Amino acid sequence: MSHNLVGLFNYIAALFMILFGIYIMIARTNLIRKIIGMTVLQTGVILFYISVAVKRNAVIPIIGSHGHINPDLYQNPLPQALMLTAIVVGVSTLGVALVLVISIYRSFQTIEEDEILKAMPATDKKTIKQGNTP
């Protein structure tokens, strides 16, 4: 019973993190907070995968010299290996996102989304003017 509850708790936590991450990305206007939301979302997915694979009192999946091991006792290594890759992907996404925020900050002097949107129409006119003069 306690085993089931622990398992369920992980899934609920993963779901909460995914939904909360998306909520932050939509509701917050600060770009850095949006990125934090994005990371929470990705971590939620990683938690989900690990929860699928986790097993109490399991052994590592290596066949030793004594031959056969009951596969029911294995810790499934695949989801964990996949999540290593997903973490790397997440880190790269985070890197690209931070670089974009830096360059947005350099051109707009702010990282608040509403202020950037306010500053945008002026930029637009400028680029049109530049575009029209060959």
Added chain:
Amino acid sequence: MERHLPVFIFIAPFLSAFIVPFLRKSRSATQLLTATALAFSSFCSLKALCVVSHSGPIEYALGGWAPPYGIEWRLDCLNALMCFLISTIALVVILATGPSVKKEIPRSYTTYYVLVLLHLTGLLGMALTHDLFNLFVFLEVASLTGYALIASGDSRRGNVASFKYLLIGTIGASFYLLGIGYLYAATGTLNMGDMGIRIHAVIQSRSVFLGVVFVLLGLLIKMGLFPFHGWLPDAYTYASNSATALIAPLMTKVSIYVFIRIFGGIFDRTVLSHFHILPVLLAFSAIAIIGGSVMAFLQSDLKRMLAYSSISHIGLIMLALSLNDPAAWMGAILHILNHAVMKAVLFLAVAGAAHTHGVTHLQDLRTIRGRMPFTLTAVCIASLSMIGIPPLAGFFSKWYILTGAFQSGKPLFVIIVLLSGLLTALYFFKMLEQIFFQKDSGERKLAEAPLALVAWPFTLSIGLLLLGFYAPAIYAWGMQHIVPVVFV
């Protein structure tokens, strides 16, 4: 030798991406290396296309780990066709945009070409792989480089557009990953072929349903189908012209290819109707077609108009794929091909006009009438093909989609497919009217874009005539080789 074709297609742009940084002294050498790598990929894909249509798919076990345990790459007719499309369109775009890159990205061109090569590596990997998680990794490679390419222009808004795309795209990729997790939990495999066999035993399970929904959501976000298209117009409009010409024809099309691969190849097509997803997809696509066209009609910025036109045509392709009819499926695949070529022509022509005369808006077009005859000819051919005027490629794909709509017995969607042609005509005639019937400045002196930026879109537009000429043959070939694989 033929056994290794899947890797040959992939390896050329991948390795070149690491050689390019060493050529930092010479811009033309960089461009030449990129083009050579893509030409090699394109040649290998063509070779692969011949091989697989004669002697069946090529299976490649990476690292010697036999599938389903290792990662499997697999070339069949649809793959090979997609690889040929990706590498050829990219090759033409790279050759054409040389002068445009020089003007728009004056200093960090090495980075630009590295990103381009990695982006194409990602797209080719997505097309080649037969493993669902491997596909996620390539999807992220293509997306991350795509974000960087979109931010590569000097426009301040490019960065904001790219950031928006990054947030939405990451939600899409995470959903895809979550969906794969559910499917893995239900079947215990990630290999597409293996999953296709195992999924039947557990098709009633709720985790398969959730997996299907999340994978689908992820893909819809990546392909920019209504209502998940929010990132697309800004990304296409504010990216540098060179980057748009590369990304716009390919990225969304490859996502649609993945949709075909997963929902035609792994699941048999009853899965979507079993879970009642098809009506939703049909509704989304219909709204995308009509809404995209109306929005395209309202735009005055050329690139933005073309972006909304893309949304509307992605809707058309997805509508055809949701119709559950072999003719419509093959029509959709043909339309992926045609639309990629047409969009490449149009975006290259826009890049040329912007490069030479600073043309960015519809009303600027009247100033270049008579000054850029070849570019405008290419634009006309591509526009007429988009509308679906008979001898051109666009007519045939729409015709087959229409046939499919008739055969599937859904008269409403016959009307919507017809309407899509009419609405496309509406906004492209608005553009052609600016070119031909508006009062202009009277300047008649020939001032074409640099040779590469004229010659390649013009050649591609001639290619549209040829594609139209061979469309029935491609259709017959596809019905024999592609449809049995992805429409089971």
